[in-house]
Amino acid sequence: MHGEERDDGGTQPSRTAPRPPWPSEAPSVPVSGWTPLRVAIVALLVAALVLWSSALAQGARWPWEGRYDFTLPSGAVALEADERPSPGVGAAAQPLGAPPPASAADGSWSFLRLQRDGVTPVAYDPCRPVHYVVRPDDAPPGFESLVEEAVAEVAAATGLRFVYDGRTDERVTRDRAASQPARYGDRWAPVLLSFERPADNPDVGRGIAGRGGSDAVSAGGPWVYVTGSVVVDADWAAEAAGSPWGRAAVRAVLVHELGHVLGLDHVDDPDELMHVTNDGQVDLGPGDLAGLAELGRGACEPGL
Known part of the structure; x- marks a missing residue:
């Protein structure tokens, strides 16, 4: 429903896009009074930090990546x-x-x-x-x-x-x-x-x-x-x-x-x-x- 498409341009040399700031360290957790629950919390924080570091190494993405879609409304309309x-x-x-x-x-x-x-x-x-x-x-x-x-x-x-x-x-x-x-x-x-x-x-x-x-x-x-x-x-x-x-x-x-x-x-x-x-x-x-x-x-x- 979008009609014909045309691409008249070339490709721009790669640019460095600004990125959101990333935290330098994981939130601190008290080390006294260890309980199974606190151990689980620390494990989750460590896992999150690993994932965060991996994302940063690969180039952090905006949280709204992939949220664009085609136009609304589209096409031509016939009016009386x-x-x-x-x-x-x-x-x-x-x-x-x-x-x-x-x-x-x-x-x-x-x-x-x-x-x-x-x-x-x-x-x-x-x-x-x-x-x-x-x-x-x-x-x-x-x-x-x-x-x-x-x-x-x-x-x-x-x-x-x-x-x-x-x-x-x-x-x-x-x-x-x-x-x-x-x-x-x-x-x-x-x-x-x-x-x-x-x-x-x-x-x-x-x-x-x-x-x-x-x-x-x-x-x-x-x-x-x-x-x-x-x-x-x-x-x-x-x-x-x-x-x-x-x-x-x-x-x-x-x-x-x-x-x-x-x-x-x-x-x-x-x-x-x-x-x-x-x-x-x-x-x-x-x-x-x-x-x-x-x-x-x-x-x-x-x-x-």
Whole structure:
């Protein structure tokens, strides 16, 4: 359901990713008054220290490694005329910004969907701002700054203008309507970012920290993304956000999922943040940046 895929990049030379701090020694246990229970506790601590040392020797992994998954929702949607907002709402005569100049750095990137020519990626309309809302329920403390930082990073990489429309009580669903006039007025629904518990949303949890994606529509011309959603495992985020390294992990998940929202697919390159798993990456890699820059050069479609 993801359309054609393309990999235009090379492979970046290996980088050293920052790692979380590891304890230098096991917790101490009193040596007086030995009992079978205390002997068992010491044995467990020794075993844990051995496993910890082994993991450190092999290169420590973030606890959320393997928690990325493919996008939600995905694909193009067919809307009847009465399901679409009035054409051209919020559209300017020219792009509102421009992506950074192309870089000579090597990297890997891939697009979720291509236009009918099989080459050009589907992207958001650069002549309109990308509006977004955030559901605060179940979000970790300080979530607003994490979201703001993640949005600013992808905005700088694409040149797209993002506008925060405030909070919402809407949840992420697979059948989310692209146009919701009763809730958001006569326009395309804003991108929705939500932290949700696995007990409430089965699309997260069980090793999946987040999902993200967008809906594309066409008025006879190029396909254009008009709205999307990001859902993050609230239970995992609440626990992770309690430390600086954990907050960096939550922010990295948000950037990764926003990359999906804007049109990037996973790549088989561990030096990129869009890699399907994370081995400690916290920043966009050269391929991520190159792909996002191309996605910032999408077509302006005032007819939508």
